[in-house]
Amino acid sequence: MFKRIDHIELIPTDIEKSIDFYVHILNFKVKTRKMVNLADMSPLKEVVYLELGDTVLELMSVENPSLKSSQPWITGYRAMALEVEDMEKATKYLEGKGVGITWGPVDLGNSVRAEFKDIDGFDIELRQWK
Structure with missing residues (x-):
């Protein structure tokens, strides 16, 4: 279905x-x-x-779009996640393009996770699965 x-x-x-x-x-x-x-x-x-x-x-x-709340823990969608093959390479690439990593990378055991924001402040997660 x-x-x-x-x-x-x-x-x-x-x-x-x-x-x-x-x-x-x-x-x-x-x-x-x-x-x-x-x-x-x-x-x-x-x-x-x-x-x-x-x-x-x-x-x-x-x-005239309304602005997103500055509060990170609100009801609704929180982030979009992109899977990456190599976290270090992905974060260095983004930083080289002027995109700051806002959290991580952090090893979570089964994966490595980091976050950054798009130009409107929408959270985007990077995930490298092990």
């Missing part, structure tokens, strides 16, 4: 800056980009689907 998570939706403050971050820093590819002109979908203006492997991220451009 249920197969997999199809996609995750994010509402960035600036869709162009987010596309640049996810494409040029995290190597996502633009799958589809389209303007939205439906009265019942207002204030939605544009959607962009980005792919990384078999994962799809949908960026949604809306008029």
Whole structure:
């Protein structure tokens, strides 16, 4: 019946800056980009689907988006996680691109985990499974 998570939706403050971050820093590819002109979908203006492997991220451009809470432990989605083959290589790559690691890397026994934030402050986890 249920197969997999199809996609995750994010509402960035600036869709162009987010596309640049996810494409040029995290190597996502633009799958589809389209303007939205439906009265019942207002204030939605544009959607962009980005792919990384078999994962799809949908960026949604809306008029006057509300800012994300600064509290890290709120009800709802907390983070998106990206699996990496080599944690040290991944964290050094991100730091070389000016992306700071906000937590870790920490060895959890069965995996190594680290976290960073995208340009809007959304938490992104890195996970290297052992």
